[in-house]
Amino acid sequence: MTKDSKSNLSEKEGVSQPETTSKSSANKIKLSRRKQAPTSTFIEKILAGDITFLSRAITLIESTNPKHQEKANEILNACIPYANKSIRIGITGVPGVGKSTFIEAFGKHLTGLGKKVAVLAVDPSSSINRGSILGDKTRMEQLVTDKNAFIRPSPSGTSLGGVAQKTKESILLCEAAGFDTIIVETVGVGQSETAVHAMVDFFLLLKLSGAGDELQGIKRGIIEMADSIVINKADGDNVKNAKIAKVEFNRALHLYPPKDNGWQPKVMVASALHNSGIDDIYKMISNYIQTTTESGYFQKRRNDQNKHWLFSTINDQLKNRFYNDPVIKDLLEREIKNLEAGKTTPFNAANNLLNSTNKS
């Protein structure tokens, strides 16, 4: 013992602490991190239809880590030439309408015809824990074990734009992996139906038949978007109600001007539970796809959708840049107060705000 060690300030020699992770565990983690396959392997595997790599690539798309995003973009760009060769079907309906049961029956019907079916979801309310729809794959027990089906829950995210972009990119990867039918499900929170409508070729609205008043409570704009309304759970005592609902929906649809492709939206009746009506629905969709492909509308719509996404991405970003500027944030608050006090016009206020960014 030295003299110093006798001081009250001296420290006792400590006992060595146990490591928080075992060396073997740490090595395993390091190994698995190092093990992430190179981009070329991702691309090769996805184009060969490997679902594990497809799933991992979608995880990269959904990641907020810039390195992951970069890798995701490389994979995506390599896959683009092999994408776009599918039929994209959007399905919406309120909770309880039987979306999962319907998608399972519809998906099984398609795989039975030799199709490869990917089911994606857009749910901006879904939280980080992979949320409210499609989160529980057990809801589609049969489809989930079907080797020609791929089911993926909604990406999580706070903005619909972000969630929608990830889903749109995932569609392309699924197509590159050989999926020829893409189903995009949405619960219809906020504007999510509009987002899904803008990424699919055919938009299907699932409804229940009730005791009349079928059209009450349908969200504004949904009927205009629907290429078909399917009245689900048309079984047992409900068959009669479903038929009445069909008449009422048909009447309502006729109130709207015809779509720009000349298609008159069809009202169909189905029981996903008893697998009835499913084949007719697929025939109708095939008929739609054939007609619109022949008329050139199918490709035109896809081009229009791509342009829509291009412009909406740019416009959102322009606004983000502007409104997130701290100078603008302050000034905007003041100008809104002036507006509410009747001290300025919206146009004067706008000019003040726009000019203040020119100066900065």
Add this chain to the structure above:
Amino acid sequence: MTKDSKSNLSEKEGVSQPETTSKSSANKIKLSRRKQAPTSTFIEKILAGDITFLSRAITLIESTNPKHQEKANEILNACIPYANKSIRIGITGVPGVGKSTFIEAFGKHLTGLGKKVAVLAVDPSSSINRGSILGDKTRMEQLVTDKNAFIRPSPSGTSLGGVAQKTKESILLCEAAGFDTIIVETVGVGQSETAVHAMVDFFLLLKLSGAGDELQGIKRGIIEMADSIVINKADGDNVKNAKIAKVEFNRALHLYPPKDNGWQPKVMVASALHNSGIDDIYKMISNYIQTTTESGYFQKRRNDQNKHWLFSTINDQLKNRFYNDPVIKDLLEREIKNLEAGKTTPFNAANNLLNSTNKS
């Protein structure tokens, strides 16, 4: 004569040309230009309800001359504290529905009640010659000679945004000049109904009754905007049809969810030609104004509208700046070609475009 003047290239001395304008005319023009009243006179006269100066100020608002715009802004800013104290009513309907006759009958009814009525119009299709609606004031013979009425045709312009902004500013001037009821008419070209709906307190859709199928051909979204549907020309043999139409419109309106202020849009029947139903329509509107004023919705809606105009002006301008950049124009064209050829995604293309402005 000099030597030079003999050259073939020499010019003969010309005869003096007569002046294109007589000196007295030129002086008169100079005088009238110099004579434009100072801004303070404009403000004073407008606040005193002088229609000539109101009209001239609106001409300044509509002018594209920067000096005029500056003067218009000064006038407008001085008038703002006296504006906003009116009821603003939007009226739309297809050509032939009898808008002019209706507005004349309605306007006369209001001036008869001691109101001061300004009638403005939004018609983005109207050309430089003061176009298609309200251009011909003889269509409202009685109202035009009424000293408590002010009728102004649509400002001309190529963009709806521009036309709408000018009309919105004109509303404020009319209010400052003491007009307590502002009627904004639109033919409903493009999105003009949406623009008018966003600047009025009450939106009225004029319709005709026909031989059934009343709802066919109504533009998408109009019914959602209407606070009332008035079936016009309910006279003579048409009375029965009008009543049938009323039932049908009422049924259709019930298909929509209630408005956020709880108001159930009313279907009314009128004959502007025979002056029947006009008083009931005004009572209904007054009732609406009273109810919404008491509930606070009236002011909330005006605040929301002002914010809407603030943000839409900014957002339009952000887009104008971006897409009018020559670098962006070139690149956009290329990226759209890539998109159509399936060589890129909308999101990649958008990022390329956005990054290219960061660099410049």
